[in-house]
Amino acid sequence: MTDALFRNFIDSRFDEPSVTFDSVDPSTGAAWAKMPAASEADVDRAVEAAHRALHSDPWRRMTATARGKLLVKLGDLVATNAGRLAELETRDTGKIIRETRAQIAYVGDYYRYYGGLADKHEGAHVPIDKADLDVTIRREPIGVVAAVVPWNSQLFLSAVKLGPALAAGCTIVLKASEDGPAPLLAFAELVHEAGFPPGIVNILTGFGHDCGRRLTSHPLVSRVAFTGGPSTARAIVRNTAENLAYTTLELGGKSPVVVFADADLDSAANAVVAGIFAATGQSCVAGSRLLVERSVKDEFVGRLKRKAEAIRIGDPQDPATEMGPLATLRQRDWIEKVVAESLAAGGTLVTGGTRPAGSGFYYTPTIIDAGDSDLPCVREELFGPVLSVLAFDSEAQALALANDTPFGLASGVFTSNLGKAHRMARDIHAGVVWVNTYRAVSPLVPFGGYGLSGLGREGGLDAIRDYTRSKSVWINTSDEPIPDPFVMR
Secondary structure, eight states: OOOOBOOEEETTEEEOOSSEEEEEETTTTEEEEEEEOOOHHHHHHHHHHHHHHHTSTTTTTOOHHHHHHHHHHHHHHHHHTHHHHHHHHHHHHOOOHHHHHHHHHHHHHHHHHHHHHTTTOOOEEEOOSOTTEEEEEEEEEOOEEEEEOOSTTHHHHHHHHHHHHHHHTOEEEEEEOSSSOHHHHHHHHHHHHHTOOTTSEEEEEOOIIIIIHHHHHOTTEEEEEEESOHHHHHHHHHHTTTTOOEEEEEOOOOOEEEEOTTSOHHHHHHHHHHHHTGGGGOSTTOOOEEEEEHHHHHHHHHHHHHHHHHOOBOOTTSTTOSBOOOSOHHHHHHHHHHHHHHHHTTOEEEEOOSOOSSSSSOOOOEEEEOTTOOOHHHHSOOOSSEEEEEEESSHHHHHHHHTOSSOOSOOEEEOSOHHHHHHHHHHSOSSOOEESOOSOOOTTSOBOOSGGGEESOBSSGGGGGGGEEEEEEEEEOOOSOOOOTTSOO
């Protein structure tokens, strides 16, 4: 039974939806809310509002310092309302409440960080090679931004787009995933409360074939920032052939975690659990490939088995729960298919691989010993709590296995040897290398991958520049007439 109705936020108005769809609580499998299905016409209204706001007062004349203060206020509101937003995210996606509360509270720091940077990213004066010309470089907002985010960690994945975009002076249309959009549609209330002028931030949800396609191909959109899977990314790239929008893609991964025999195995085991079983493995940086030195493989996998079987699976709203359901039924179906294929191809099931009793989209923490086989679970991004284990005998073999993937988002290295840590960090083909830790983030640090893990970076100081264009301004300082008009200066 549905008991809540959510609305799109367009031009500072919360629209009554003409078409809705049910959103499902993954812990029960039952619909709990009605979500608005934005049409192409809704997208047009949102983009036109953002375009109008970009070129109108007060935003056009607002100082960078004033924009920064709005972002800081938004960050404070997010932190203050983290509990309410967390309950919505947990209800709509199944992510456990102990993580959503902490993560959303930290999201406030991202808006504060970019609020502080708003008036600190600067242009330049160019010491030009012409004595009578003075040249400066201005950084101006790139334009209307289309931000498209998935359901997992959506407040965080929105902040790394909205924060730098608004600091740079852009306007935004944000599309929340149709799977679990409730927290972002509620976040729109905080945008409104923070006092952003009409049209600056627009938030909606809908389906890819109409809402998403129209948004990313819209002729008034100048910048697309996408987080999601490679297949959707390819569709977005095709869409942006229509508007030639500057596009960044933060995609998934098949991240390796390399554990050497000299590592602190207790600490490494906890990190592996955090990397693959936290958030039910539904993280783009999930450490889904464990590469462990053969001499300690049996001991280490035994530790992981005991930890995996002790994980408390249950109601994601219960603070004692350590692992909740998968977000969608189709995700569980996909995981079960790949696991079955991997076991049939020679993989050994160490633990898990089953559905717990009861309702909801639950799946047990699963470990598969892949032996020396190139199994589907080693290749495919499952986006779930499935760990594939491979052994190595040398540092060179560990590096080769780590890089044996078309992805390159994150990685982990566990060793007490400083030189080995530096060599692995240098040579692993991934945008993030965690050494003796895993799954740590900060607004100060850029994030992104290699290969099929995407294009571009989010977070950090330079992210604002990706939301600006450079403009060169040439001023003739001479009182003399312009010389020969037929000779280029």
